[in-house]
Amino acid sequence: MSLLRVLGRPMLASMFVAGGLDSVRNPQNVAGLAEPVVRPVTDRVELLPDSTEECVRLNGAVQVAGGLLLATGRLSRPAALALAVTLVPTTLAAHRFWEEEDPDRKSQQRIHFLKNLAMLGGLLIAADDTGSAPSLLWRGRHAAHDLRRDAHLVRRSVRAGAAPAAMAGRVRGKLSR
Template structure:
């Protein structure tokens, strides 16, 4: 649909741009993230495995790579639902780290940060819609429920058929394949 082809790149653009900026100047972004990371590491730092980086600059670089990679995937429609989930997972800590308006003392600065915070909440809403968008195809949950229902109907028929001793054993796989074909797409 044309709407998806236009909307996904538009939504992805801010993440790609932000990711590139974070990769170009990770130190500046890391400085802004330090208070949030200090709070977060104070709560869970001792429970993290040694392999998980805790250095702010490294975390900003990883976040930047996720934003660029997932942003490009979303823009080009490659695994858009997964890309939207990855961007959502990146957006929440970024928002909490960079737009802590509740800590600002100056009214102008507080309002500026609050606007950015609310903007990011709006972006998160767009990402949630993108993550839930099945492009007109039934969801996995619907497919699973439908498969269970259809297989249940065929199981009853198959049971009656199996009780009839006039059928050969070799015909059973054909009957089962026919039942599965009616459930599975393609």
Template sequence: MAILRKVARPLLASVFISGGLRTLRDPHSVAGAAEPVARPVSARVPKLPDDTVRLVRINSAVQVGAGVLLATGRLPRVSALALAASLVPTTLAGHAWWKTQEPEERTRQQVQFTKNLSLLGGLLIAAADTHGKPSLAYRSRVAATAGVRSAHRTGNAVGAVVADKAHDVRSAAGAVREHLPTG
């Protein structure tokens, strides 16, 4: 499985690295297509610039950077999620087949749209891959359950010690009473 990961991650990342580099070199070539998606995104996310060309450059830089990280196996889950996030606006802007009237172009865009959905699925699988180890959520649940059981056992043990010491105190008090003068 490790060999498969070492081969699959670079293959999955290659389309993002090459496409991101191409768009970084010439962001104006896709800015027109990106405009209908870029405006609503920048309006909803205040930290993003409202300049479409800058948004295209940011998206391309994310694709190149996260693609390199994924290909090299560095932060693979985070990089896969970053690529997935960058793929959604790219797909909506670049392959809006439902807006195309010409049949051949519509079919071509549907194929590209579907290909990107497949890439998104691969990225989501890569983001969920724990390399054969249980997920952090699972490990947290197991640790919490073990902690509760340990606390319960400790509580029972403490209760037994307290009860035992209380019995000792009662016995000692009884012995003292026997030696006290009655009066």
């Protein structure tokens, strides 16, 4: 694994571990902000808890687990994807700069929104990062290509061997009469 991955993944994950722990321990601190985003989602997704605080706690737990997995390099691609999924409602709930009236608060919220957007981009890159190993899709395509090539070679070999064998059979048939 490259030095950039070894250093970059824990750096990216640190924000999620710290923020997730805070959400798990003190969900009431952000439940009010999360309510406008959580309500419509929980109405559509029955698997989620009805309580906003429980949803915040669940989101925080996913962030802690995903952050630790990403930081350690274990299941880093699914972990990055899970963190990206949790970041969207977090960003939409906490950094609604378009609703701010005060120019200073609006500017700060816009900065935080764009910071989260940048982290989302980093997570999407991490979710796509195969660590220089070929992806399953690439391996599958190349395995299929290799099978087609092998089948073609076998077909040519059979054709090439069939003509002399047929000729030998005809000669043998004439000689045995």
